[in-house]
Amino acid sequence: MVRKQLEMPLKRLVGSGDKIGLVTLPVLVVGVVLNLAFPAAFAVGGPPPDLRVLSLVVLACGVVGWLWSVVLILRYVPWGDLITWGPFAVVRHPLYTSVALLVLPWLGFLLDTWLGVVVGAAIYAAVRAFAPAEEAALHRAHGARWEHYRDAVLLPWL
Template structure:
């Protein structure tokens, strides 16, 4: 029974990686930012009408990009896991962690712009700190699993922000 639970834990970690440890603090910060904007709108909301149409357009574009990147990455990740291979194409050619990037670089800033609650950006900051803490654990696991191939990939592809090196 104990071995079975340990195996389930490792399977869960293999699927989710360190994601829950990174996203929980970000979700908490987003909730607190939203609550702060609701409780003290004069402090935590953008000024009324502040670039409203442009801000909303850019915000929705970021939110849609987040969903697209997340699901594209998830589909590719599931396929690669099923085939037990390292995927370095598609969203993984842009960033090593497309699902985390979707949340931290696109979704939370997009939600801040759409809602006008600038404090929601704190979620990206909290998530970034959690990412800095937990991503090395995930990357060590990938190095153990894929060796030099992952090392080469890590040298060529940025972690979160899709900026060519």
């Protein structure tokens, strides 16, 4: 059987990423300005050696999860496939979750700033706000298969 790649608008590939970006951008801009104006208020203290090691480990996991998610999305979404393995078996939105919780906050610590935590929190809040619409579209496209995946994912609240 020959599979045909779906003709799809970029919007389907991006999901809610554009909306999440629009919500997060003002937080990022204001945060960068405030961080530059008042660096001491954002400092995490160096970071201390223990925080540096922890940050490197969590950041590495986050980057791997993010890259893996990107590759899976680019490889399977254009064919209309529902991705249910790899990082998608752990959380429903691994690309967003890895950036919001594992990459930005811990990169911020390495750069001696709390700004990564603030921007990561903004991304996570936006993801939670826009996830229901994205998940409804996945349900319409995949029906019972989506329901099974939704119920089987390891950490459904992320």
